[in-house]
Amino acid sequence: MYSIKQVSTMLDMPSVTIRAWENRYGAVKPLRTESGYRMYSPDDIEDLKWLKEQVEEKGMSISQAVLMLKAGKSFPGPGRGEPFPTLGAEQQEGPYEELSGQIFNALFTFQSERANRLIDYGFSIYGYDAMFYKVLVPVLVKVGDAWEAGTASVAQEHFMTELISRRFFQFFHLFPVHSYMPKVLSLCPEGEYHQVGLMLFSLLLRRNGLDVAYLGPNTPREGLLDIIDSQGIGIVCLSVTNARYVGRADELVDYISEAFPEVLFLLGGKGYGSGTKSRYTQWVMNEPAEQWQEWLSRFLAQHQLRP
Known part of the structure; x- marks a missing residue:
């Protein structure tokens, strides 16, 4: 067993960081002596070393790293008597x-x-x-x-x-929100129930520092203007998977733009790639998921939404 001073020296980590990771995130649970001093096991040291590597070398937040560490410990395999999937190099499909x-x-x-x-x-x-x-x-x-x-x-x-x-x-809260970025309202228009693309893109927005208010599928327009006004929404994100709802999305853009002409829009989903024309092609994003980040970066730069 090792004292916090010894662990700090071994891992080249300040004692205050070790205590913070323990108290705030439950990274490790050292034993306590009768006098109340922390004593760390070899397993605790290995865990702290791993967390340090994720934060310093991979740029991961400590909260996300701890979540991954606990997931690996709590669920060592898919199930009793069941094999793991075959693992290979990260680039292999x-x-x-x-x-x-x-x-x-x-x-x-x-x-x-x-x-x-x-x-x-x-x-x-x-x-x-x-x-x-x-x-x-x-x-x-x-x-x-x-x-x-x-x-x-x-x-x-x-x-x-x-x-x-x-x-x-679960991962929304892991990403910090940048106060200088506009708030986003994400929704599917009334009648549209498929939210997978909207959900994924909203997570990408949050990962880029935008505060996202997620309303999800089948959202009626009643009350939207109050939300946009009270929450200071700067961008409205609409997802349509069925082409027949493209017109309904356009109507929402009309409705919101009339009340808040400064609001920007992001329109996406399979419905826009089926030959149906929107009156707001300047807001439509047709790129595949692997290109979303590049498109979003261009969009933010175009509208000067970076510091």
Whole structure:
């Protein structure tokens, strides 16, 4: 067992940082002597070393790093007697596809515990970016395809989407909000129930420092102006997966712009790529998910929304 002074020297970490990570984030739980002094085990030291590497070398926030550490410890495998997905180099697609398929199959058969264990395992191995964009997004795509093809029932689609949605929103609070950035209101117009793309893009907005008020699917226009006014909304993000709702989205843009002409808009979703024309093509984003960050950076720069 080691004192905090010894651990500080071993890891080249200030004692105040070790105490802060312990008290604020529960990074480790050292034993206490009868006099109240902290005593750290070799496992505690390894955990602190790993957390330090994630923060200093990979640019991860300490809260996210602790979440990943605990996920790896709490869920050491997909389930008793069940094998892990085959793992390989980060750039290989095979392991991602296998994990994505296992998560989909667990959700399809309503095995929520197994699905959550697989997801936690994936975060502990692959990290945030790869897990979201290479594993969970393909799961959501498969869910939508299965529902449209009639191979997944409405109950299955709701169950699968809801579980993954909860996991997405767990990460909202991990990203800091920049006060100089505009607030965003994210929603699907009334009648549009598919929110996967909106949810994913809203998470990207939050990751870029924008404060996002997420209203989700099937949002009526009543009350929107009050929200925009009271919350100081600067950008409204609308998602449409069905082309028949493009006109309804245009009507919302008209409605909001008349009251707040300074508000900017972000329009996206498969509905805009089906040949249906919007009257607001200057706001439409048709890029695939892997290019969203580049498009958003251009958008923010164009409107001088960077410091």
